[in-house]
Amino acid sequence: MAAENKKNKGKRKKNDDDNEIEPAAAQQQPSKKRNRKEIAIFGNYRHYYGYRVGQDMDEDPRLKVMKKEWFEGKDCLDIGCNSGLVTISIAKKFGCQSILGVDIDGARIEDANWTLRKIVRTNTHKMTSKSPGADAKLGIDFEKSTTKSPDEGTSGSPLLLEKDLLKIVSFEKGNFVQNWHPPANKYYHAILCLSVSKWIHLNWGDDGLITLFSRVWSLLQPGGVFILEPQPWSSYSKNRLVSETANANYKNIRIPPEDFQDVLLDKIGFRRVEDITSNLSGSKSGFNRPILAFWK
Numbered sequence: 001m002a003a004e005n006k007k008n009k010g011k012r013k014k015n016d017d018d019n020e021i022e023p024a025a026a027q028q029q030p031s032k033k034r035n036r037k038e039i040a041i042f043g044n045y046r047h048y049y050g051y052r053v054g055q056d057m058d059e060d061p062r063l064k065v066m067k068k069e070w071f072e073g074k075d076c077l078d079i080g081c082n083s084g085l086v087t088i089s090i091a092k093k094f095g096c097q098s099i100l101g102v103d104i105d106g107a108r109i110e111d112a113n114w115t116l117r118k119i120v121r122t123n124t125h126k127m128t129s130k131s132p133g134a135d136a137k138l139g140i141d142f143e144k145s146t147t148k149s150p151d152e153g154t155s156g157s158p159l160l161l162e163k164d165l166l167k168i169v170s171f172e173k174g175n176f177v178q179n180w181h182p183p184a185n186k187y188y189h190a191i192l193c194l195s196v197s198k199w200i201h202l203n204w205g206d207d208g209l210i211t212l213f214s215r216v217w218s219l220l221q222p223g224g225v226f227i228l229e230p231q232p233w234s235s236y237s238k239n240r241l242v243s244e245t246a247n248a249n250y251k252n253i254r255i256p257p258e259d260f261q262d263v264l265l266d267k268i269g270f271r272r273v274e275d276i277t278s279n280l281s282g283s284k285s286g287f288n289r290p291i292l293a294f295w296k
C-alpha cells in the first residue's frame with residue numbers, strides 16, 4: 001500500500017494515542033496549572049510515568065512481556081529513557097550487566113539520576129530496617145522486586161544488588177540520531193526504543209528514522225535484540241504542531257509506522273521479528289501500542 005494511503009488511513013478518528021499531546025493535563029496538579037499545556041517537542045514530558053503507569057499497577061505492563069534472557073547478564077541500551085524508570089526497572093527485574101539510558105533532554109537525565117539515587121537509598125534503608133511499603137508514586141513496587149529469591153537475580157544478596165545498581169545503571173544526555181556516541185568499541189546485547197520513534201520521526205523526518213534504525217543495527221552485537229514500541233501513525237497528526245520543523249517533516253514522511261517492520265527486516269538487515277504485543281495487557285488507555293523484538 002502506498003505510504004500516502006496508509007497515512008490517510010491513520011487520519012480516521014481521534015485516537016487514544018492523542019494522550020501524548022497533553023500529558024500535563026493528565027497529571028494531578030493545582031487547578032491553575034492544569035490548563036497549561038506542556039510543550040515537549042521531543043516527547044520529553046516531565047512526570048511521564050505519572051500518567052503512563054497507574055497507581056494500581058505493580059509495574060509498567062511492558063515489563064511483563066519482556067523476557068529475562070534478553071537482558072540477564074547483558075549490556076543494554078535504552079534510547080529515549082526519559083526519567084529512567086523503565087531503565088532502572090529492567091536492571092532490577094532482569095539483572096542486566098549494565099544498562100545505559102540516553103535522552104536528549106538533560107532535565108530528564110537529571111530526574112533519572114535523582115530517581116536512581118532515591119531508589120538505592122530507599123531500598124537499602126528498607127532492607128536494613130525491614131520497614132514495609134513500596135514507593136507507589138514511582139509506579140513500581142520496588143519492595144517486591146528487591147526481595148526476590150537469590151536465584152532470580154544475578155547478585156545473590158538483595159543488599160548487594162542495591163549497591164550494584166549504581167554501577168549497573170547509568171544515564172547520559174545525548175541526541176541518539178545526531179551527537180551521541182557510545183564508548184569506543186562498545187556493542188550492546190539489547191537495545192530498547194520505547195515510544196520514541198514518533199518523536200525522532202517528527203523532528204528529523206524519514207532520514208532521522210533511518211539513522212535511528214541503522215545506528216541501532218551497528219551498535220548491536222550479532223544475535224542481539226532490538227525492542228521497538230512504535231507509536232501509530234494516527235497519533236502523529238496532533239503532535240506535528242509541536243514545532244514548524246515537526247509540521248514540515250510530518251508532511252514529507254514516506255515511511256509510516258506500519259512499514260517499520262519491513263524496513264528493519266528488508267533494508268536494515270535484521271534476521272527475524274517477534275511481535276510480543278499479544279502478551280501485553282493492562283496498558284493505560286492511549287498506550288496500547290505494538291511491541292516488536294528484532295534480532296540481528
Ligand SMILES: C[S@@+](CC[C@H](N)C(=O)[O-])C[C@H]1O[C@@H](n2cnc3c(N)ncnc32)[C@H](O)[C@@H]1O
Nearest residue numbers: 042043044080082103104175176194195196199
Ligand atoms: C514519550 S518518552 C518515552 C520514554 C520511555 N522510552 C518509555 O517509553 O517509557 C520519549 C523520550 O524520548 C526522548 N527523545 C526524543 N528524541 C530523542 C533523541 N533524538 N535522542 C534521545 N532521546 C530522545 C525524549 O526526550 C523523551 O524523554
